[in-house]
Amino acid sequence: MPFNGKSGKFNASINTVEFGCGDKAVKIGGENVLPLYTFDAPIENAPKIGVMISDLGLENEPAGVKAYYEGCTTIGEIAKKAAEMPGADFVCLKLEGADPNGADKTTEECMKAVKEVVDAIDVPLVIAGCKNVAKDGELLSKAAEVAQGKNVIILSAKEEDYKGIGAAAGLAYNQKVGAESAVDINLAKQLNVLLSQLGVAPSNIVMNVGTAAVGYGFEYVVSTMDRVKAAALGQADAQLQMPIITPVADEAWNVKEAMASEDDMPEWGNQEERGIGMEVSTAASVLACGSNAVILKHPTSVATISKLIKEMM
Incomplete structure (x- = not known):
């Protein structure tokens, strides 16, 4: 018997969220098929790649990362070089210097880096x-103000601090809000509900449902993301139709391998x-x-991941 393929597209779809400004703005989400299922229906917005940089500079980075940024002495120069990295769509600035158990920078010091x-x-910023x-409650609320007009993603609002961050980023300064939960579909949905009740529009919310490096309880990540997408598309659950953004670098470069x-x-x-292998494997998996x-x-x-996305799309 001949094989008759059936379309796997759904009537529901993932929300489209746009961040950044002008010609360099990017869109994520919008698909009505399972991840990478371009054979069921076109996926208009291919997955995007961000480059993480730290307000602490390059001292603790791998040799290959340091080599790429050779000659950069300020966070602005590092950011500009990150934006030019082949395959990158946006930049992510991590304000890890604010950690009270680390450099314990003040909010004012961190805001200088943001500015x-x-x-x-001119590329989108997370x-x-x-x-x-x-610390993050104050830090990220202030960052939303400093970046006003740039349509950035503030990553992330958690259940403990979503009111302050959500009100500042999603309402007062019209930024996008990252809703961060800990690898649990119920927690992810609950936080989306709370942000929506606060008044943040669904089109201004992305989810960071959590991750782990491959081999480190990654089956929980798989099951959570699978269930989120299945509920969003198959059950048309509007509270789980926000696109997902995943910070892979932190997890991949902090395991023993x-x-x-x-x-x-x-x-x-x-x-x-080994670090590159962990980062690529984890990114491809999520x-x-x-x-x-x-x-x-x-x-x-x-x-590597940019090439993978292009070939899969």
Whole structure:
């Protein structure tokens, strides 16, 4: 018998969210098929790639990352170089220097970095905090103000601080809000509901449902993203139809395979190549599970995932 293929497109679709300004603005979401299922229906907005940079500079970065930014001495110069990285669609500034357990920079110091990056680039910008809830509430609300008019994504609002960040980013300054939950479909939906009740429009919300490096409980990531997309498309659940953005770099470069030195683990081979492998593997996996954008940092990883997306689309 001949094979008769059936379309797997749905009547529901993922929301389209646009961030950035002018000709360089990008759109994520909008698809009405499962991740990368271009054979069922066209996917107008291919997944996007962001490049993560830190307000702490390049001191702790892998050799290949440092080499790419050679000659850059300010955060503005680093941001501009990141925006030019082949395969990149946007820049993500992580304000990790604000961490009270680290450099403990003041909000004012961090806002100088935000302003410098905003002035240096014309590509879309994502601004991430330091992962300290108490500090991020103030930090990200102020960042939304400093970046006013640039249509940035403020990543991320959590259940503990969504009111302040959501009100500042999604309402007062008309930015996009990243809703961050911990690899649980119910928590993801609840946070979307809370932000919607606050008054943030669904078109201004993206989800960061959490991730892990491949091999580190990644099956939970797979099941969560699969369930989110299935509910959004198959059940037309409007509270789960926000596109997903996934910060891969933090997870991939902070596991033993990427961090163990060649002296300690000579049988594992080149340390930097291991980190790239973890970053590429994790990024490819979350894209296959439903992420609409990934945030990476190594030039080789960005180029590899960019090529993958182009060939899959």
